[in-house]
Amino acid sequence: MRKERRIINTNIRLNLCDEQDRKAWEYLQTMDRQKYKSYTKAVVAALNDYFAREYRNKEDPYLETREKEDAFLERVETAIRNGVKESVPMAMAKNLFEMLAPFVKESAGEKELSDLTEEKESEQHTEDITDWEQEADLDAALDFADSF
Numbered sequence: 001m002r003k004e005r006r007i008i009n010t011n012i013r014l015n016l017c018d019e020q021d022r023k024a025w026e027y028l029q030t031m032d033r034q035k036y037k038s039y040t041k042a043v044v045a046a047l048n049d050y051f052a053r054e055y056r057n058k059e060d061p062y063l064e065t066r067e068k069e070d071a072f073l074e075r076v077e078t079a080i081r082n083g084v085k086e087s088v089p090m091a092m093a094k095n096l097f098e099m100l101a102p103f104v105k106e107s108a109g110e111k112e113l114s115d116l117t118e119e120k121e122s123e124q125h126t127e128d129i130t131d132w133e134q135e136a137d138l139d140a141a142l143d144f145a146d147s148f
Contacts, residue, residue: 012043080141087134 014021028039036042057064 076141083141 014025016022016025028042031042036045
Protein backbone atom coordinates (compact mmCIF):
# COMPACT_ATOMS: atom_id res chain seq x y z
CA MET A 1 0.00 0.00 0.00
CA ARG A 2 1.35 3.35 -0.99
CA LYS A 3 1.59 6.28 1.41
CA GLU A 4 -0.51 9.28 0.44
CA ARG A 5 1.53 12.39 -0.35
CA ARG A 6 0.49 16.01 -0.60
CA ILE A 7 3.50 17.97 -1.81
CA ILE A 8 3.77 21.73 -2.03
CA ASN A 9 6.63 23.09 -4.08
CA THR A 10 8.11 26.47 -3.18
CA ASN A 11 11.31 28.32 -4.00
CA ILE A 12 13.71 30.03 -1.67
CA ARG A 13 15.79 32.86 -3.04
CA LEU A 14 19.02 33.71 -1.23
CA ASN A 15 20.90 36.94 -1.92
CA LEU A 16 24.56 36.13 -1.31
CA CYS A 17 25.32 39.84 -0.84
CA ASP A 18 23.08 39.81 2.26
CA GLU A 19 24.95 38.50 5.34
CA GLN A 20 22.00 36.49 6.71
CA ASP A 21 21.23 34.89 3.35
CA ARG A 22 24.90 34.05 2.74
CA LYS A 23 25.15 32.46 6.18
CA ALA A 24 22.04 30.35 5.51
CA TRP A 25 23.50 29.21 2.20
CA GLU A 26 26.79 28.24 3.90
CA TYR A 27 24.86 26.21 6.48
CA LEU A 28 23.01 24.41 3.71
CA GLN A 29 26.27 23.66 1.91
CA THR A 30 28.02 22.28 5.01
CA MET A 31 25.11 20.42 6.62
CA ASP A 32 25.48 16.79 7.65
CA ARG A 33 24.13 14.80 4.70
CA GLN A 34 23.64 11.72 6.88
CA LYS A 35 21.28 13.63 9.16
CA TYR A 36 19.58 15.81 6.53
CA LYS A 37 19.10 14.00 3.25
CA SER A 38 17.95 17.14 1.41
CA TYR A 39 17.68 20.91 1.71
CA THR A 40 13.99 20.40 2.35
CA LYS A 41 14.63 18.30 5.48
CA ALA A 42 17.10 20.88 6.85
CA VAL A 43 14.80 23.83 6.15
CA VAL A 44 11.80 22.05 7.70
CA ALA A 45 13.80 21.22 10.86
CA ALA A 46 15.12 24.79 11.12
CA LEU A 47 11.71 26.40 10.61
CA ASN A 48 9.99 24.10 13.11
CA ASP A 49 12.69 24.70 15.74
CA TYR A 50 12.70 28.46 15.22
CA PHE A 51 8.96 28.99 15.35
CA ALA A 52 8.40 26.52 18.21
CA ARG A 53 10.90 28.56 20.27
CA GLU A 54 9.31 31.84 19.19
CA TYR A 55 5.85 30.71 20.25
CA ARG A 56 7.13 29.28 23.56
CA ASN A 57 8.86 32.60 24.33
CA LYS A 58 5.71 34.50 23.39
CA GLU A 59 3.65 32.39 25.81
CA ASP A 60 6.34 32.44 28.53
CA PRO A 61 8.62 35.48 28.18
CA TYR A 62 10.84 34.38 31.08
CA LEU A 63 11.64 30.97 29.59
CA GLU A 64 14.99 32.04 28.13
CA THR A 65 16.02 33.74 31.38
CA ARG A 66 15.19 30.61 33.39
CA GLU A 67 17.16 28.46 30.96
CA LYS A 68 20.19 30.74 31.42
CA GLU A 69 19.76 30.66 35.20
CA ASP A 70 19.53 26.87 35.16
CA ALA A 71 22.73 26.66 33.12
CA PHE A 72 24.45 29.04 35.56
CA LEU A 73 23.29 27.00 38.56
CA GLU A 74 24.58 23.85 36.93
CA ARG A 75 28.02 25.48 36.57
CA VAL A 76 27.94 26.58 40.23
CA GLU A 77 26.97 23.09 41.39
CA THR A 78 29.76 21.57 39.30
CA ALA A 79 32.28 24.00 40.80
CA ILE A 80 31.10 23.13 44.33
CA ARG A 81 31.29 19.40 43.61
CA ASN A 82 34.83 19.77 42.26
CA GLY A 83 35.85 21.82 45.31
CA VAL A 84 34.49 19.18 47.66
CA LYS A 85 36.29 16.44 45.73
CA GLU A 86 39.57 18.36 46.13
CA SER A 87 39.12 19.05 49.85
CA VAL A 88 38.04 15.55 50.95
CA PRO A 89 41.51 13.95 50.62
CA MET A 90 43.02 16.70 52.82
CA ALA A 91 40.36 16.19 55.48
CA MET A 92 40.95 12.45 55.43
CA ALA A 93 44.71 12.96 55.79
CA LYS A 94 44.12 15.30 58.75
CA ASN A 95 41.88 12.72 60.46
CA LEU A 96 44.41 9.96 59.82
CA PHE A 97 47.18 12.09 61.31
CA GLU A 98 45.07 12.77 64.41
CA MET A 99 44.42 9.04 64.81
CA LEU A 100 48.11 8.20 64.51
CA ALA A 101 49.34 11.02 66.78
CA PRO A 102 49.06 9.01 70.05
CA PHE A 103 51.22 6.22 68.59
CA VAL A 104 53.81 8.74 67.42
CA LYS A 105 53.90 10.31 70.91
CA GLU A 106 54.57 6.93 72.52
CA SER A 107 57.50 6.17 70.24
CA ALA A 108 59.02 9.66 70.45
CA GLY A 109 61.32 10.74 73.30
CA GLU A 110 60.49 13.56 75.76
CA LYS A 111 62.40 16.18 73.77
CA GLU A 112 60.96 15.06 70.46
CA LEU A 113 57.53 14.91 72.08
CA SER A 114 57.64 18.56 73.15
CA ASP A 115 58.86 19.57 69.68
CA LEU A 116 56.02 17.63 68.08
CA THR A 117 53.48 19.13 70.48
CA GLU A 118 54.58 22.69 69.68
CA GLU A 119 54.64 21.94 65.96
CA LYS A 120 51.20 20.30 66.12
CA GLU A 121 49.72 23.25 68.03
CA SER A 122 51.10 25.64 65.42
CA GLU A 123 49.76 23.47 62.59
CA GLN A 124 46.41 23.09 64.36
CA HIS A 125 46.04 26.86 64.65
CA THR A 126 46.88 27.28 60.93
CA GLU A 127 44.52 24.43 59.98
CA ASP A 128 41.73 25.90 62.12
CA ILE A 129 42.03 29.20 60.27
CA THR A 130 42.13 27.42 56.89
CA ASP A 131 39.19 25.16 57.82
CA TRP A 132 37.17 28.16 58.95
CA GLU A 133 37.89 30.00 55.69
CA GLN A 134 36.97 26.95 53.60
CA GLU A 135 33.81 26.40 55.60
CA ALA A 136 32.82 30.06 55.19
CA ASP A 137 33.40 29.84 51.43
CA LEU A 138 31.37 26.65 51.18
CA ASP A 139 28.54 28.14 53.27
CA ALA A 140 28.46 31.22 51.06
CA ALA A 141 28.32 29.09 47.90
CA LEU A 142 25.55 26.91 49.30
CA ASP A 143 23.55 29.95 50.49
CA PHE A 144 23.89 31.40 46.99
CA ALA A 145 22.73 28.16 45.37
CA ASP A 146 19.81 27.85 47.83
CA SER A 147 18.60 31.35 46.96
CA PHE A 148 17.35 30.08 43.62
